Each structure stands twice: as C-alpha cells, then as structure tokens.
Amino acid sequence: MATQTVPRANPGETFLLSECYATIQGESTFVGTPTVFVRLYTCNLRCVWCDSMYAVEGGEYKEVSVRDLVARVRDLADPNDRGPRYGIRNVCWTGGEPLLQWQSIVGAIERLPADFVHTFETDGEVDLSAFDDATSAKREAGLVRYIMDVKCPGSGMKAKVAFENLRLLRREDEVKFVLADRTDYEFARNVITSRTIPAGTVLFSPVTPAHKVDRGLDPATLAKWILEDRLSVRLQPQVHKYIWPGKDRGI
Ligand code: SF4
Known part of the structure; x- marks a missing residue:
C-alpha cells in the first residue's frame, strides 16, 4: 500500500494554508461575530464526520510565508480609522489542526495588531503546553483562547x-x-460531570452530515437530552450552515 507523505511547513517561517477569508463565526461563544478565518492544512486525526477534509488530505494547499499571511489577515480585517464599529478584531485559526504549525502562528500573532483576539479550534490531541508557554502574556490577557475538542x-x-x-x-x-x-x-456527560474543566463554556454540537456520515444528530433530540439532565452546557448547532446551506468552503 502506498504511504501518504505528510507535508510540513517550515516552523516559524511558513504556513501550509488551505484558505483564508472573512466570514461570520458559526460556532462557540463568538457565534455571529465577523471573523477572519485562517484554515491551515494537515491534521493528526481523521474524524469520520469531518466537514473540512479538503484541509486534511488531498494536497490542496499553498505554502505561504508568515509575512504574507499576516498581510492577508490585515487586509481582510481592515482595521482602519473609519470609526469604532469598523474593522474585524477576531481571528479564528482552524484546519485541519492549526496547532501543528504553532511556531509560525506565534510569529503571525506578534506581527498582527495587539488587540486582536485569536481563537484556536484545536482537536485536543495536540499537546498545548509549548504554544501555551509561547503565548502566555496573550493567554493571560484573554487574547489567545482555545475552543478545544474532546473527541x-x-x-x-x-x-x-x-x-x-x-x-x-x-x-x-x-x-x-x-x-x-x-x-x-x-x-460527554460523563466527562463533564466527572472531571474538573476550568473552561467557562462547554459546547455540545450535533453532527451534521459530512464526509463518511450521511445522517447527523437531530438538534431537537440533543436539546431534549440536555434538558432532561439539566446539564449546564451550550447546545451549539453550526450556524454558518444555516446561513449558507449547501456551501462547504469559505464559510
Ligand atoms: S480533527 Fe478536525 S480537521 Fe482533523 S479530521 Fe477531525 S474534524 Fe477534521
């Protein structure tokens, strides 16, 4: 069987970039917020319901320098002087698994405006400690935040x-x-009720049909279970899929 070559970026210098665009954040407590998405290529996992397999395998990526990606994010965010309600301040790093390229991300964050809020949609299976240390001041200030999966x-x-x-x-x-x-x-109920979870928000997100899964979980069924158990969680359907039904990229 042929083995797949996993491409690697040059740590601290380049990114393997799948796509970069401005959109409305469809998940997390940032839902509804204009956000610049940076989708990085490659992943350490292969979830059966993955809705972004084009950023996991298939070779559709560009290698771009940290400097060029920073310029693109600035362009999309447009942090100009038009007034207090103009410009995007939120950047969502996603993938794939973005933190496989954490050294380059650190370089990009340092070059972007200091008040930008960076969220990381991470799959949970990459050790966060090195990145956490490298961004400790931003973490302390709430400007680097994780939205971490537990698979x-x-x-x-x-x-x-x-x-x-x-x-x-x-x-x-x-x-x-x-x-x-x-x-x-x-x-999930067992994990959140038996472990200490310092994060303030727990998201329960129903699977939507994608990749090897042709049927998802009905959000109303999930709502019923949550209410029956009186769980302190947030039901989180993927709002971007309601805004742009049928579209699977650039959202
Ligand atoms: S971790 Fe995320 S990007 Fe990777 S395969 Fe799973 S769903 Fe897809």
Missing part, C-alpha cells in the same frame, strides 16, 4: 491528550464535544 467515540477517534490539556484551560476557553448519537452524549 467522542462516534468520531472514530479516541480522546487521550485532551484530558492532559484540560489542566491548561482557563475561564475564557471553551471545550467542545461533537455528538453523533446517544453513546456520544453519555460519553
């Missing part, structure tokens, strides 16, 4: 490193469980 059984992946990463989370971070069925719901 449920229905993803086909197994959460392991995520349980170590939990200790690094802060109040302004978010933990996300993507749920395919009742088994996933009970797994």
